[in-house]
Each structure stands twice: as C-alpha cells, then as structure tokens.
Amino acid sequence: MPETTAISAPSLESLGLSRDRPLVLVDVDEVLGLFMQGFGDFLASRGLEMRIERFALFQNIYRPGEAQHVDLDTGRELFNAFFADHCHRIEPAPGAVAALNRLTASAEILILSNAPAEAERLRARWLESHGLKHPLILNSGPKGPIAAALTAQTPQPTAFVDDLLPNLDSVADHSPATATFQHVADERLRPFAPRSERHPRIDDWAELAEAIETAIRR
Numbered sequence: 158m159p160e161t162t163a164i165s166a167p168s169l170e171s172l173g174l175s176r177d178r179p180l181v182l183v184d185v186d187e188v189l190g191l192f193m194q195g196f197g198d199f200l201a202s203r204g205l206e207m208r209i210e211r212f213a214l215f216q217n218i219y220r221p222g223e224a225q226h227v228d229l230d231t232g233r234e235l236f237n238a239f240f241a242d243h244c245h246r247i248e249p250a251p252g253a254v255a256a257l258n259r260l261t262a263s264a265e266i267l268i269l270s271n272a273p274a275e276a277e278r279l280r281a282r283w284l285e286s287h288g289l290k291h292p293l294i295l296n297s298g299p300k301g302p303i304a305a306a307l308t309a310q311t312p313q314p315t316a317f318v319d320d321l322l323p324n325l326d327s328v329a330d331h332s333p334a335t336a337t338f339q340h341v342a343d344e345r346l347r348p349f350a351p352r353s354e355r356h357p358r359i360d361d362w363a364e365l366a367e368a369i370e371t372a373i374r375r
C-alpha cells in the first residue's frame with residue numbers, strides 16, 4: 158500500500174464537477190494530444206530533429222547529422238520553452254475529441270496533465286479551442302496521490318487514462334477502485350511504449366471510449 162495519500166486537491170464542486178456521475182480523469186500529452194508531433198515541429202523550427210527511436214523524450218532530440226542526442230539540460234530547456242509558448246499548437250489525437258464528447262453523456266471529465274505551471278493558460282486555451290470544456294489540473298510527479306484525492310470525493314465509479322506506466326501504476330496503487338487504461342496516441346511511439354498487464358492498452362479512441370463506458374457503468 159502507498160504510504161500516504163495526503164495531498165490537497167480542489168473539491169469537485171469547485172471544479173464544476175458533479176459527485177452524482179462517474180468521474181473520468183484524462184491525460185493530455187500522447188492521450189488527448191499529439192505531443193511528440195507538436196514538440197517535433199517546435200524542435201524543427203529551432204533547427205533540431207526529433208527521431209523517435211525509443212520511448213523517451215530528451216534522448217530523441219538531435220542536432221541534424223549528429224549521432225549523439227542533445228544533453229539533458231538542453232532537452233529540459235527546449236521542453237520548458239515548448240510549454241511556455243507553443244503547447245497550444247499540438248493536434249488532437251485522432252478520435253479523442255469525439256470520444257470525450259461521447260463520454261460526456263455518461264461521465265464527468267477532468268483533464269489531469271503533467272506540465273509546467275506556465276503551461277496552464279495555453280493548455281486551457283487548447284482544450285477550449287477543441288470544444289473540450291472540461292476542468293484542467295496541472296500536476297507534477299506521479300499522478301496517484303492527486304487522483305486518489307479526487308476520486309475519494311465521489312461514490313461513483315472512476316477511470317483514468319494515461320500513456321505512461323509510472324502514472325498508471327501510481328493511480329492503481331493509490332486509488333485501487335479506479336479503472337486504468339493506457340493509450341499511446343502517436344503511431345510512431347506505439348511500438349516502443351512499454352505495456353503492463355495491470356492496465357488495458359487501447360490505442361484506438363473509439364474502442365477506448367467504449368471500454369471506459371463499460372468500466373464506469375454500475
């Protein structure tokens with residue numbers, strides 16, 4: 158069992174979410190949005206290349222013609238610059254907007270994204286520009302504690318979607334009743350993305366929406 162779930166989360170009411178319907182927590186990067194593609198475009202505008210050769214981020218960034226990826230500090234700097242100014246330019250993952258619109262009929266949706274705090278305004282604007290008028294929480298670190306603090310507020314079934322196993326494992330550990338699903342939006346990334354028997358891996362959004370609906374039906 159996890160040691161503690163003592164983390165403060167906003168109340169569902171303050172987020173505009175009802176306790177009378179199931180709650181679905183959804184990640185953004187590589188779940189709702191094509192992050193690697195958008196970040197790759199940003200890198201290209203800076204004369205750099207994204208080579209998707211492993212399930213990693215900074216180790217896939219190269220200067221043209223070089224065989225060694227950029228160092229960690231450079232990678233982090235680019236990552237922060239992307240989130241400060243460019244993260245609203247990513248494309249939605251195929252089928253994601255339609256799937257969320259469909260889920261809205263049967264569940265409350267909360268967007269739970271690990272992104273730098275500076276990204277909040279642009280990320281919220283991005284969601285809105287695609288008609289996804291759902292509350293957004295920016296988190297850092299494993300998502301289990303914040304997810305547990307949110308799911309504990311509702312007696313209804315809950316579900317969580319993310320691309321990263323550490324986040325999925327963290328939520329499963331801290332909020333065991335929550336149904337967890339792995340989704341990897343970028344087709345180039347899928348073959349490299351580790352999967353786990355703990356979490357169904359569903360890369361097709363229509364199929365995923367159906368599985369979520371089944372999981373939160375009581």
Ligand SMILES: [Mg+2]
Pocket residue numbers: 184185186187188319320321
């Ligand atoms: Mg993600």
